[in-house]
Amino acid sequence: MESKRKRFIKHLKHFTLFARLAFENFKKNDPLRLAASTAFFATFALPAIIVVLLQLFGMFFNRREFGQNILEKLSENLGTVSADEIRSILRNIYAMSETWYITVLGFIFLLFVSTTLFIIIRNTINQLWSIRVKEHPGFKFHIKQRAKSLGIISLGGLLLFIVFLLEGIRIYLEKEFGYLPILGNFLNELIFLTVATTWFSIAFRFIADGRPYWRISFLGSTFTAILFTVGKIILKAVLINSNINEIYGTSGAILLVMLYIFYSSFIFYYGACFIQTMSEELKLPIKTTRMAYKFRLEEIKGLAP
Template identity: 40%
Template sequence: MNSKFSIRLHSESAKKGATGAVLLFLRLLKQSFKTFSANDPLRMAAATAFFTMFALPPILIIIIQALGLVFERNLSRGVFSRLSSTIGRTSAHQVIDTLHAIREMASNWYASIIGFVILVFVATNLFKIIKDSINQIWKIRMIAKQNFWKTMRGRWQALIIIMLTGTLFCIAILAEGMQTYLSDELVSLLPGLADYLNSIFNYGFSIVFVTAWFVILFRYLPDGRPLWTVAIAGAFFTSICFNIGKIILRLLLLQSNLNNFYGASASIVLLLLFVFYSSLILYFGAAFTKAWADYRETPIKPKTGAIRYRWSEIHEE
């Protein structure tokens, strides 16, 4: 971030009261949008949405297979519940049907092993797309040569993130069970406020759940390492935008009568559009994280083998 912008931000933060905070936030949004729009976000979101269509069922299979021994039935129901609350029941059913079709393809042990390797390859490709996109927004890239082992290390890193996502799913399942218990208690104690308090709990937990996932993503996936405070602040902002956007997108997409245009494939189109717009929110959140890091004068540090770069115009005489 240039020094003039940094000085303006610090002058805004020096102002007292809520006005200074609002002006600072608006400045950060302006810089974030400038960074966001300069990196061809439509292309990045389109690529992310395309690869998600192929990677989502393998990711779910990996999560369910790895963690299903502990949460056998509840995990499957919890995954479907989470998908339904995010993308709608129709699209969730489409994803689950694809998941079942893939699992039935493995008829013996060696087919299962080969299938699992393919699933890992497809699933981790999505995270490579996200990683490269965030690297581009943060202006960080690797300069060290990528040999086979470094490439495999990146795949394992993406696989670990998938497993952490599964862990968050398990926590979500446990939280839903706790919510059911608390809901029954609230109905008996405060019948008039039970629905209202349940809505607050659902939204609050969604903020915490999504924030935790974005913290993992921003902190460990790209080739840059923001400070924990920066990663948490950026993830919290992205989580709020995602949850607000999720409500708006569901209202707009579910009422858009896509069935009239796409027929039986409407659920796939709906999922594709949802992931596309959600990807835009993710990458805008990454741009906000960079703006916040620059404002705090704690720039995102490239990891070993990576460098920070910037574009500059060349004026030919």
């Protein structure tokens, strides 16, 4: 029992050390700017991502029902006003699809916008991990990056479908066996935590031009998902119940979306720093891909003004 306690204290000390060192590294990279720029672009990319998911998964599932479930999820986390604003944007996008060639060109444009968001995220993680892509990587490299981004978006859609399926099973069991509402809420958050950990693990492993060890990626993703889940609960209670719409009017709905994505980006990038810190401290370095290399910034002293 004593040895288990000592091991637990030792692991806890290591964890707090990793968290502190990761935050120090995070502060050096101007995290507010990184999260704010991601939130700004993601606000425009979010409807595009939803349309891409609806087009891709509409070939296998009921498109209307799948889209309705996505909007319900957004309503739970962002409030009905913000979800209605996104719904209105989606309707405007689909209203433009009058002919087949406009539909095709529009989908290609939305595909470009949605994958560009993940290119921005990839570049940010590369910065946090001190990784750069070699000059003139070639057209094939950029196509691969777009395809990889689309794969991560598709994975997110698949995990969303699994969430909807599990929540449907939970609601059925709750009605059938009369589970307490608090237990249902706990199961909801547990499902979300599991899905978020899975998506973060794969994103941290493949989205950037560095490859952390799977074990490091999973541990860092679990920590990130816990922070994300706790923050989601707090933001849901604070932002949705606030009177921000009364202050900013109709723009308050979009502002709520930006604030939510800003926090999500902030936590995600901190998780990336946490993974880098773990990799360095445990002597399991992040390996770069073939078209990338590691760099180091050094302060040059003694130069005259």
